[in-house]
Amino acid sequence: MTTTMQSTSAGAPKAWPRPIPDSSPLHWVFRVIGVAVIAAIAIYIGLNATPSTLGNVTEACILAIAAVALNLLLGFNGQISIGHSTFVGLAAFAAGYTVNFWHWNAYWSLVLGIVLCFLLGFALGLPALRLKGPYLALVTLAVAFVWPTVAKKFLEQKVKKNSLKGTHLSPPTWTGLVSKGKDARLDKAIFLYWCGIILLLVAYVVVRNLRKSRIGRSLVAVRDNETAAAVMGVNLKFTKTITFGISAAIAGTAGWLSAARLDVFNDTSFTILNSIKYLLALFLGGAATLLGPIVGAFAYFFLDDYLRSHAPHWTWLPGQLSKGPIASFLLGAIVIAFVFIAPFGLVGFVKDQARRVFIVTPRPLRPALTPSALDDERPEESKGE
Amino acid sequence: MLEVQDVSVRFGGIIALDGLSFTIDEGQICGLIGPNGAGKTTMFNVISRIYDATTGRVLFRGTDLLSVQAHGIAKLGIARTFQNLALFPTMTLLENVMVGGYSQGTDGFWRSTLRLGTAKAERELRDEAGDLLRSLQLDHLAFRPAAGLPFGTLKRLEIARALAARPTFLLMDEPASGLTHGEVDELSETIKRVRDEFKLSVLLVEHHMAMVMGISDKVVAMEFGRKIAEGVPADVRNDDKVIAAYLGTSA
Numbered sequence A: 001m002t003t004t005m006q007s008t009s010a011g012a013p014k015a016w017p018r019p020i021p022d023s024s025p026l027h028w029v030f031r032v033i034g035v036a037v038i039a040a041i042a043i044y045i046g047l048n049a050t051p052s053t054l055g056n057v058t059e060a061c062i063l064a065i066a067a068v069a070l071n072l073l074l075g076f077n078g079q080i081s082i083g084h085s086t087f088v089g090l091a092a093f094a095a096g097y098t099v100n101f102w103h104w105n106a107y108w109s110l111v112l113g114i115v116l117c118f119l120l121g122f123a124l125g126l127p128a129l130r131l132k133g134p135y136l137a138l139v140t141l142a143v144a145f146v147w148p149t150v151a152k153k154f155l156e157q158k159v160k161k162n163s164l165k166g167t168h169l170s171p172p173t174w175t176g177l178v179s180k181g182k183d184a185r186l187d188k189a190i191f192l193y194w195c196g197i198i199l200l201l202v203a204y205v206v207v208r209n210l211r212k213s214r215i216g217r218s219l220v221a222v223r224d225n226e227t228a229a230a231v232m233g234v235n236l237k238f239t240k241t242i243t244f245g246i247s248a249a250i251a252g253t254a255g256w257l258s259a260a261r262l263d264v265f266n267d268t269s270f271t272i273l274n275s276i277k278y279l280l281a282l283f284l285g286g287a288a289t290l291l292g293p294i295v296g297a298f299a300y301f302f303l304d305d306y307l308r309s310h311a312p313h314w315t316w317l318p319g320q321l322s323k324g325p326i327a328s329f330l331l332g333a334i335v336i337a338f339v340f341i342a343p344f345g346l347v348g349f350v351k352d353q354a355r356r357v358f359i360v361t362p363r364p365l366r367p368a369l370t371p372s373a374l375d376d377e378r379p380e381e382s383k384g385e
Numbered sequence B: 001m002l003e004v005q006d007v008s009v010r011f012g013g014i015i016a017l018d019g020l021s022f023t024i025d026e027g028q029i030c031g032l033i034g035p036n037g038a039g040k041t042t043m044f045n046v047i048s049r050i051y052d053a054t055t056g057r058v059l060f061r062g063t064d065l066l067s068v069q070a071h072g073i074a075k076l077g078i079a080r081t082f083q084n085l086a087l088f089p090t091m092t093l094l095e096n097v098m099v100g101g102y103s104q105g106t107d108g109f110w111r112s113t114l115r116l117g118t119a120k121a122e123r124e125l126r127d128e129a130g131d132l133l134r135s136l137q138l139d140h141l142a143f144r145p146a147a148g149l150p151f152g153t154l155k156r157l158e159i160a161r162a163l164a165a166r167p168t169f170l171l172m173d174e175p176a177s178g179l180t181h182g183e184v185d186e187l188s189e190t191i192k193r194v195r196d197e198f199k200l201s202v203l204l205v206e207h208h209m210a211m212v213m214g215i216s217d218k219v220v221a222m223e224f225g226r227k228i229a230e231g232v233p234a235d236v237r238n239d240d241k242v243i244a245a246y247l248g249t250s251a
């Protein structure tokens, strides 16, 4: 009968790696444990961490949301963008301005940011239809370059100052985070921390759902072979522009969160360096994997944090190295070296290791309705695989 | 069913198709033959709307195909395979075939994002894709990525993926290239079988003469973008111009 390549059916059953059938009870146990551990860590941090740690994790969430957004566009749809810092900046400015000058409710400013970013992303997706690879990179690069100028003009003409205040999002009463005085800072940090976690979770679920659906398959199909995708019925124009829009909208939520966290920000707050950070985080964690951008963003953020506070004291470093911008230098070197060793990022690396122990075997195909005589006459070339 | 009327395609100075006309009837297997560079693939690309015709018309069951966009072709019931493979290398064979069924689905961005009411269609699509893989003896490779598999295997995957669109008209560009003799015979059987099973009309480009002559109901022979013969296989095989074209003595 069927010659399977899975190690399970080859003669004597091997103990390792152990096959775990997809969606089997054991598989569910693993899933539930995974989710429970992550939830427990998140809750533990929310209950016990200091305001500065909470602030750091929130900042890491912002980076993670932007990386998740970029992953949808670049990882799954194959469209590169070095302009995602612009969407983050646009949503931050929209929130800061409407809340401080028009006295909008901060949550409406989130909606506005999402809509504006979607529209700008969609518009950027239009030239992207005719451009590929490095040319698309250049166009988005130009957008990232132009943003600070636009932002500066906006500050000069509309705000009449050289910076914009944050939205000072305060916790609603139902959260119970309403202390006065010196605990107020902690309460606000806790609230923003949960905002970050929830927005990241939503971004993750959106991208995950898309990926596991008909649309997600079409995105990857477009990335892998545009012509074939079109012949299968995928509307390239529609798919690519909408994906650009959704990716930009997700990045916008990161910008809104930034505006809630920062006291002030200006035209230099969301530059091309941020875009590069999103790209590095994505590739560090693993592009085109669902968890890659999140793992990558957290790894990047805390590595960056560690190097910033420690590297300047490393007097054993040769020459004047520890005096310069050593942290950025080391960080760049580490990320590049790692991606060189593990091209599929941290997630790809861990998956490879885990596959030595457990293999999740896909749900089998529906069995043949009528056993076909052809089943026994397999062509030669496929037997050896 | 298909009427190609006076179609010409020009690439700069090259005339790839030069006033080509032919017809295919419902349920027919039509062979399209001709030496390298005759314009066979170009004809495929015009029908699947990857290329525009410089002049001429293509009617498919009364619809003017040249006014349809590339992504609208599958909905009309037209599917194709590619001469040099156009698969999705990072996807598994199963996923490749599932993308083939894209035109049959209705879940858009909203429903996919919310994953509301998508489970049933997904399950059915997966089941059907599995059946198609089995039908082309590829089910044992269902969960392997397409990248790196042998050419002959991938050629069959192209057929499975095309069938997932539930076409009524299937275009196959050199499905037998890279196959051994035994496999070619098997492929002929497969093509006839799927034609009957899926009630298809077929346009088949193939250099393997025995195969084309063996399974085609009619054959169109072309050279330099022009039709040189059209008719039942026995007549086309014995046509002087066709013989000359293949022996390379044609002016």
Ligand SMILES: Nc1ncnc2c1ncn2[C@@H]1O[C@H](COP(=O)(O)OP(=O)(O)OP(=O)(O)O)[C@@H](O)[C@H]1O
Pocket: B011, B014, B015, B016, B034, B035, B036, B037, B038, B039, B040, B041, B042, B043, B083
């Ligand atoms: N995109 C293109 N741009 C320029 N010239 C093209 C293009 N596509 C095809 N041609 C030219 O058109 C002519 C017909 O090519 P086509 O691929 O249709 O031939 P074919 O009959 O399929 O040949 P083969 O048997 O080798 O596959 C060739 O001279 C080819 O070089």
Ligand SMILES: [Mg+2]
Pocket: B040, B041, B042, B083, B173
């Ligand atoms: Mg060809």
